[in-house]
Amino acid sequence: MEAIPLRQVEAPAITALVAEMCREANIYPGDEVAEALKKALTREESPAGREALRQLIENLEIARREQLPLCQDTGFAVFFVEWGQEVHLTGGSLQDAINEGVRRGYREGCLRKSVVADPLHRVNTGDNTPAVIHTALVPGDRIKITFAPKGGGSENMSALKMLRPSDGVEGVVDFVVRCVREAGPNPCPPIVVGVGLGGTFEQVAVIAKKALLRPLGRSHPDPYYAALEQKMLEKVNELGIGPQGFGGRITALAVHIETFPAHIASLPVAVNLNCHAARHAERIL
Amino acid sequence: MAIKHLHTPLTGDDLAGLKAGDSVRISGVIYTARDAAHKKLAALIAEGKPLPLDLKGQVIYYVGPCPAKPGRVIGSAGPTTSGRMDRYTPLMLEQGMKACIGKGLRSAAVKEALQKHRAVYLAAVGGAGALLSKRVLESEVIAYPELGAEAIRRLRVEDFPATVINDIYGNDLYEQGVRAYAREEKQSPEID
Numbered sequence A: 001m002e003a004i005p006l007r008q009v010e011a012p013a014i015t016a017l018v019a020e021m022c023r024e025a026n027i028y029p030g031d032e033v034a035e036a037l038k039k040a041l042t043r044e045e046s047p048a049g050r051e052a053l054r055q056l057i058e059n060l061e062i063a064r065r066e067q068l069p070l071c072q073d074t075g076f077a078v079f080f081v082e083w084g085q086e087v088h089l090t091g092g093s094l095q096d097a098i099n100e101g102v103r104r105g106y107r108e109g110c111l112r113k114s115v116v117a118d119p120l121h122r123v124n125t126g127d128n129t130p131a132v133i134h135t136a137l138v139p140g141d142r143i144k145i146t147f148a149p150k151g152g153g154s155e156n157m158s159a160l161k162m163l164r165p166s167d168g169v170e171g172v173v174d175f176v177v178r179c180v181r182e183a184g185p186n187p188c189p190p191i192v193v194g195v196g197l198g199g200t201f202e203q204v205a206v207i208a209k210k211a212l213l214r215p216l217g218r219s220h221p222d223p224y225y226a227a228l229e230q231k232m233l234e235k236v237n238e239l240g241i242g243p244q245g246f247g248g249r250i251t252a253l254a255v256h257i258e259t260f261p262a263h264i265a266s267l268p269v270a271v272n273l274n275c276h277a278a279r280h281a282e283r284i285l
Numbered sequence B: 001m002a003i004k005h006l007h008t009p010l011t012g013d014d015l016a017g018l019k020a021g022d023s024v025r026i027s028g029v030i031y032t033a034r035d036a037a038h039k040k041l042a043a044l045i046a047e048g049k050p051l052p053l054d055l056k057g058q059v060i061y062y063v064g065p066c067p068a069k070p071g072r073v074i075g076s077a078g079p080t081t082s083g084r085m086d087r088y089t090p091l092m093l094e095q096g097m098k099a100c101i102g103k104g105l106r107s108a109a110v111k112e113a114l115q116k117h118r119a120v121y122l123a124a125v126g127g128a129g130a131l132l133s134k135r136v137l138e139s140e141v142i143a144y145p146e147l148g149a150e151a152i153r154r155l156r157v158e159d160f161p162a163t164v165i166n167d168i169y170g171n172d173l174y175e176q177g178v179r180a181y182a183r184e185e186k187q188s189p190e191i192d
């Protein structure tokens, strides 16, 4: 049998791509976020909430025009890599290539370095590395890299719970709403709510984060979950927290759910909150 | 919505006219500090040593800015979560601080101390870092350069926008706002 020739990719090519994604994603979160904020402004009733939304809309315009990071918290560098198993990486490891790209991108882009080397000793690594890298091997000879810098303010208000299957959908909705209520103004509302359902303890957190990668305005392909997302969004917006917690109608711009099969004994739920700065960049190589 | 203009340093009279929910524009000198800098200031106070800045009538802004791009005064500079400063805030108020700017919930102890010292807590819009950086005219590191983004900076700001969360009368916009807009009574928030 003849061996299939592997496609070769050089590590420096990955590094260059990653550096570019770091600079780009931190400046502008994409038109769908700008659109969502403008739509929110038409629906917001509270004067202080409207003022906050107006500032966020203007902020995006300034960031794009002047090529400035839209928020000073340019985040922990989180990557999702789908690696085609017919691709061979030469000239270094994937991890080193990505970290070098982060180092370069954060330095060249004048982005803030927000990572400490040890959670208790807390000395800044000075270059925003290491990145958090989730890798999946997939069929084919393509590489897809998604970069999603994650701010601390919203990450800190995220939560995970192992519910009982008998808690059902009500239990899930309750948990999500409670999480947003307790977060209050801290995650810089209006927020995007990523919900992971199912899987194991670690898996549910990863899919909650993945839920945040879905472009704003696109609902779950399964009509049941699309309706559940809508219901959760309404409940969350009934809380009255409003933009920046100043009180108002728009606490969240969207709720995104991702699911995974679950153990017969478990109903894990994870809520990963994101601010309106739902930044990401994606490249296919 | 009427906008109130504040010029630093602040006096008691400046703050008497402010109510939770008011929109303000701040001009003058303010100082930046995050938790790392607060920790160092608190240690100096505990040892009875002088501080690198006189806090009387001053405003502390909780921010860790991005590095400035060439030709700019400062990088993006929006507020960070204030709760991390809660344990140090009463101490800063005792030193004469009159206002702090951040975002997010404060502890009961901080709110009490604010009222006691007749000081206010203001929120800037979290996530509006690019916009807010343009209201900063000058920036100079005055202490703890080794802390990088967390160093203490003296900023000169003009028309820096913020919203009053806690006024000197004990009102709290985070509580009032939710009360005014919540649609389900039993879901009134447990804000501590």
Ligand code: SF4
Residues within 6 Å of the ligand: A071, A072, A073, A074, A150, A151, A152, A153, A154, A155, A186, A187, A188, A274, A275, A276, A277, B078, B079, B080, B126, B127, B128
């Ligand atoms: S929660 Fe988001 S918008 Fe708020 S400071 Fe953090 S990264 Fe910026």
